[in-house]
Amino acid sequence: MRGAEQHGTALGQVLELADLMNDDMTQSLAREGLTVARANLLWELHHRGPCTQGVLAQALGVSPRNITGLVDGLVATCFVTREPHPTDRRATLVSFTEQGGRTVSQMAEGHRQLADLLFSGVSDTQFEGLVEGLGAVLARLREEVSEVNGGRP
Amino acid sequence: MRGAEQHGTALGQVLELADLMNDDMTQSLAREGLTVARANLLWELHHRGPCTQGVLAQALGVSPRNITGLVDGLVATCFVTREPHPTDRRATLVSFTEQGGRTVSQMAEGHRQLADLLFSGVSDTQFEGLVEGLGAVLARLREEVSEVNGGRP
DNA sequence: TATTGTTATACTCTATAACTATA
């Protein structure tokens, strides 16, 4: 049977993985003039299409005020624009500029390259174990994290 | 043979894992009046014993100015103290208060519990695959991240 | 009256540069 030591080692791996992924993303995004928070917003926008700031705040789980700041930065650096909402004059629609659209496509391509870099050296057997193991761990972790919020988003 | 789609799925898992780990740590640390950055400092101090701020800056890979701020916060909240260095009057030694020492012990215990929570539901076969797979991925990622720094720490 | 996004304010983490006290 496995003991606490094995579990401790595996947790160490997971923590290092989280840390390194963060460093890697920070580095590569900085080269394109982006931060992690702004890139997350772009990513969400990519999957939803043009949407209001309120929708983005909900989706990213941050305050509306925070979205104002992130969009300000992305507008200033020409990744997105604020357009008037067609039917609700209180709201604004956030949309990609040409440059923003290009950047998100490059991010998607970068994802593919990173995935290949990370997993191409992993044997089929290891890969299968990795995916299954990650699935199990993620399930636990999702519960753990949402539990603390009392189930609220 | 595995394709880009499988790799993409696995990368998605890794990204979600990094994100959830971060959320989980942020939540549990906040309950003890700590932030991730401050907890990292405490963790380093736990493994090194009392040391100077310069040593901490090196170890954590942040600027000396940043350490000043983090230690200021930890002193104000009674987790650590600044003591005079016995032989170098320019330097200060950062040490745990009683409360700080207790908190770090609790963090270690929390680690153990988290590890058990995450991995107790994983079969032996999956666990082995997970650890091996993570090892392979970590090796790649370490190269990737340090490469960009030109090998410098 | 409720909602959308803003201004006002504040805190944390982070960095560089200039400076002080010591070595």
Added chain:
DNA sequence: TATAGTTATAGAGTATAACAATA
């Protein structure tokens, strides 16, 4: 002259609360 840590300044991310315009 070099080093340890500080003050000064700046920017990003985050939050809450008060407020404007609109629904």
